[in-house]
Amino acid sequence: MKPIDPRLLQYSRSSRGFIFLTAGIALVNAVLTICQALLLSGAVVQIFQQNASIRLFSRTAIGLTLIFILRACVNFFGEWASTSASTTIRNELREKLLESALRDGSEVAHSGGSARLAILATRGINDLNGYFAKFLPQLLIATFVPVSVGLVIFFKDWRSGLVCLFTLPLIPLFGIIIGRYTASATQKKLEALGMMGGYFLDLISGINTLKVFGRDNLQSKKIKEVGEKYRIETMKVLKISFLSSLALEIVATLSVALMAVSIGLRLVDGAISLRTGLLVLILAPEVYWPIRQVASYFHAASDGIAVFDQLYEHFDRAPHAGGVVIRTVDAISWSELTVAYADREPITIPAGQIRRGDIHSVIGVSGAGKSTLAKILLGFLTPTSGEVLVSTESGLHPLSAIDKRSWHSLVSWMPQEPAFPSNSLRGLLHQAKSDVSDPELVSLLTRVGLDIADLPQGLDTALGTNKAPLSIGQLRKIALARAVLKPSPILILDEPSASVDDISEELIGQLISSQADPDKLILLISHRKFESMMTHSSTLVGDQE
């Protein structure tokens, strides 16, 4: 775990300027601290030795006032700069995460679950605020201030300087040792938090199921268990991090006390002037203070550093190489494909081919791998063995060598479980094809068996996360309409008639047949026989009945 990861500078351009700016502010801070101590100790000595003239006095007062105004300005600027930079950098990182997580489709990005990813992108990245707005600036202050103040002490009183020299390195040393130790505990805490997020979402999504089984009253115990687990993990991190700040405080306190005692004794001997003694004593806490402050922010920052590791995992995944850009597709063929899953038998799909003008159906019992074939052909899943070949205007290409974007522009798809973005029904359909008039949309919806009058606000009906008023059947009809609407040569329909009643099944059958035109390649995934009647070729997946 490095306090400043070079990869950060690579991934976030804004962070570079920010670090220089913060370093500058830290330097000014160091100079001001020393000046303040000089003036203050001077003033006390003047008073004390009774040789203070009013003129000398007002000069000190003016000097001090100036320093404080300057300090106030630096503080203001520093605070403002670090917080705004933190916001900018976090936004940059979030956009980057979304880009890289969304680029490759769900199979790659969602391995840890979409809720976890969403937590990382929002709360996780927000946790970096502690790192950018507090920890990093303080870290730079802690490098400049103690060194420069320590040097001044050394020149004024070498004995106290020696104390600094020996005790100062102890603090970062402790910090590193404890930090190493905390790293794994922090990771665990983050995991516990992610687990808790997923757990609650799961519980909430299934609250109806729990209710109908009369099991909803037992979950409180479970929440307690998960909460306890989170508490234990958190307390582990906190105990260590509090212990570290205790250790640092003891080192700092003892060091200052050591200096104070030595100065006191030497003052008694007259071996040191009051002015120097006071100066060193005022400066001494300034040597330790910034480093201790780093330690106290470290607790917040270590959450952030753990987030970095997760982020880099996504960023480091290389983007797909460009690949061949294609414009037309004549045929798709595949050899026997296998896909290995971590926790179940590998799926085998027999070789097959779809040509222009074909309706190719994929038939098989549930779980045999019908949707897996769709995912492979959509380019979201790479088979463990076997290859998909695409015949295009520029010859035969393996699917893996084709530019993803150009491939996706040629494919239309009706997913088995549609997940619509927040949009109106009209907006959603326009995403598939923008220049369609409302009457055309309505007639299309009628053809898939969806009566526009059944929808609460017609074409303005809101879709998205809040899909409460529409039934699953209605949502799937919308997904079918969208898939048919997109003017693309390849159409993949995953179980178009599941959740839909008899009447619309017939309509859907007609619709699919009407889609068959000499230029289209249609892949129809189904467990129903009637649909296979009108198809030209088929692939049987899994054991047949």
Add this chain to the structure above:
Amino acid sequence: MGLLATSAWLISEASTRPPVLALEVAIVAVRTFGLSRGLLKYVSRIIEHDVALKTQTDLRIRIYENLRLIPSLHFGALKRGQVMQQLVADVDTSQDLWLRLWNPWFSALITGVAGIGIIYALLPLYAYWLALLFLVAITSAPLVAYLSGSSADIRNKESELFDRVMQSFESVDESLIFGYQADLMNEVTHQQRNIARLDKRAARWAGVASAGYAKALGIALVLGVLYASRAFHHHELIGINIAVVILLPLAIFDGVSSLPIAFARALKVKESINAIEPLLVPLTLDLQTPHRKRGSSLVIKELSPEIPDKELPTFSGEASPNNPWIVTGASGYGKSSLLYALLGFIQYSGQITVDGETISSLSPDNTTTLLQDDHLFVTSIRQNLKIAKPEATDQELVEVLELVELDVLLRNLPEGLDTLIGESGFNFSGGEKQRMKLARVLLRDSDIYLLDEPFEYIGMAQAARLSKMLLSRLSNKTLVIVSHLPIQA
């Protein structure tokens, strides 16, 4: 602070050269202060955090307990992201209120008052000024935090952002195919910018607060120098105490410096608490007649489920052992709402009777339901099935899985019943998940069964076999089946 004051006294004392012996006392005092402060702080911090975390879990339980009483459809209308934000994030931040706000506030106040008290004993006039400056510093923190506030705005925006992000992850595949990923990204960027604007405004105020603190301290110090010198000239103050007067303000204002941050945070926390609060008010369900515990002859008369913005048909029918009621109709017709009404999840008009007695809704104690949005939890197959019957043996689980023709799959799973079902049943196909849910229903024994589209995602031939099996196995039970496919009764 004790450390700083004693050190100052020590040095001044030394310079007036009292016997070395007197100094020893001071030296010991310096060390004790230093060490005890750290230790006390350590212990108190640990205890506080532990208590806060425990409170948090209790809070979560209270929220869940309330959510569970919300009738289903209202709840379904809540955005998932919002629920998540509320449950996880809000509860998480709520622990901080005491820790981050009142703790530093009180310690700052106590330090300040004690310090000013010492100064008052030495230089009353200066103490007044100090008190005034201290008052300004300690009150400006909450004031500035309030001004920079509008954290409710930030909060709402963040919650919207979360929903957006969640949505982009959920519909990632579709967004690639239909080319709206750029739109999603633009929306996220736009929302981020809005949040950033509010954040920066807050940062400006935090900067003002931090600068204000430095100014108050500066004025205090300059005044201290002036007052001390005047007092010394008039011999009102002995040498030793001058250093104390000049150095003590540093300690007095020390605690104030962290307050602006504490308050800015506290306001956010307050928002979180406000967001949770409605969930903490116990909800009561309006149930005129208690659930019917036992009974098997179900008669429904002119039952019409009521959903806002939707006209739903009226249902009448009856079911008893060996006489299932099969409800068919087009999708979106309102069949699922009928079941919700029977379960008391939504309002309805009409009459439900069991064995001739009118009831408000069926009790889960005597009814087994397969919902259309039935959920498989992110846990093992075993745990998912056991929701229906906690005391079920592995043998029973294997039996019901065999009934729904999942036995081959089960045998092929290396971890068998311990196989985890991923997020939204990720590792299993739609048909397998559906059959798993059917197995769960079969595991449970009750008089009445409500099944919503039981053969969804299941192939024709298999559906026919499973339907036959289901009807024969549950022949002596009361069955209500909602389906868009014909079912041979």
